[in-house]
Amino acid sequence: xxxxxxxVNDTSNVQVGEDGKRWNTRAxxxxxxxxxxxxxxxxxxxxxxxxxxxxxxxxxxxxxxxxSFDVVVLDLMLPGEDGLSLCRWLRAExxxxxLMLTARCEPTDRIIGLELGADDYMAKPFEPxxxxxxxxxxxxxVRDDRPEQKAHMRFDNWRLNSVLRQVISADGLVVPLSNAxxxxxxxxxxxxxxxxxxxxxxxxxxxxxxxxxxxSIDLLVSRLRQKLGDDPKAPQLIKTVRGEGYLFDxxxxx
Numbered sequence: 001x002x003x004x005x006x007x008v009n010d011t012s013n014v015q016v017g018e019d020g021k022r023w024n025t026r027a028x029x030x031x032x033x034x035x036x037x038x039x040x041x042x043x044x045x046x047x048x049x050x051x052x053x054x055x056x057x058x059x060x061x062x063x064x065x066x067x068s069f070d071v072v073v074l075d076l077m078l079p080g081e082d083g084l085s086l087c088r089w090l091r092a093e094x095x096x097x098x099l100m101l102t103a104r105c106e107p108t109d110r111i112i113g114l115e116l117g118a119d120d121y122m123a124k125p126f127e128p129x130x131x132x133x134x135x136x137x138x139x140x141x142v143r144d145d146r147p148e149q150k151a152h153m154r155f156d157n158w159r160l161n162s163v164l165r166q167v168i169s170a171d172g173l174v175v176p177l178s179n180a181x182x183x184x185x186x187x188x189x190x191x192x193x194x195x196x197x198x199x200x201x202x203x204x205x206x207x208x209x210x211x212x213x214x215x216s217i218d219l220l221v222s223r224l225r226q227k228l229g230d231d232p233k234a235p236q237l238i239k240t241v242r243g244e245g246y247l248f249d250x251x252x253x254x
Contacts, residue, residue: 024048025139026068030060030086031075031101036124040073043128049135057081057089069096071135076102076113084112091117091179095165097138098179101126111216115223117179153189155250156237158228160185167228175227184220188238188248197245221246 027049031037037053044051052067054060056079060072072090076083087098100113103124113121119138122131153160157170165182167175177185187201198217221238224230230237239247 025050025070025135027051027071027073027135028060028063028069029053029073030056030078030083031073032056032078033075040128040131044132044135047132047136049132055079057086060086070139071097071099073099073101073131073135074118076100084116087113087116087118095179097142099131099134099138111219114180114216115178115220119179153253155189155192155253160189162186169229177224177227180220181224181227184217184224188246189250189253192248192250192253195241195244195247201246 025048027044029037029040029051031040031053032055034053034055037055041051041053051073052063052069054063058080060074063069074083074086074090078086083100083102087100090096090098098118099120099122100118101122101124102113120134122134151161151163153162159168160166161168162182165177165179167177167185169175184201187196201217222232225232225235225238228237237248237250239249241247
């Protein structure tokens, strides 16, 4: 992951537009529904968020190459490349926050989107004010978390690079993590040898209070176990506590 990508903006900067208005945040809206784009652009402006709208992946890449953005609002159903493919590409290039939108309510779509690195997920139709609140929550978490994270952390036979969001084994194997996997691992590292419920993990890993979505966290734990070589039938690192949640049982953390 290349965190120095040019389209990752410093969310602490206040930008001043040509009209003299102060913009706290710049958002890129990727949605082929023109009325929705125009509605969001106008509505977000009321909250100090300057938004630009594009209709597909090609226009998204062009906009990202030309300007800096603090967050991408990405629709799942797009002409050409779909939102999941674009989410995967974005996460490979940068840690820019991604909020996905979809008219479909299938749990699988939400799970895949979050596992690919989306920071949040909203179903259409939605209240624009809720979208604003979620964008603000995402960016607040990004601002609050980044300065506190150590560049490197060690646990058992692994080393976590929190800048590149990857883990390195004792023999030098580099394993990349999705945003969701990284945040889950970080939660475990902050709370080792404590039983954490699925609701606690969801709340901490997503950075906001959401409805408990057990299958989402179970699949995320499964993926993280796989990347850490933790046998799912007899896990030694991320242990299941039946009826309660999960416990991170690394012996050496530093």
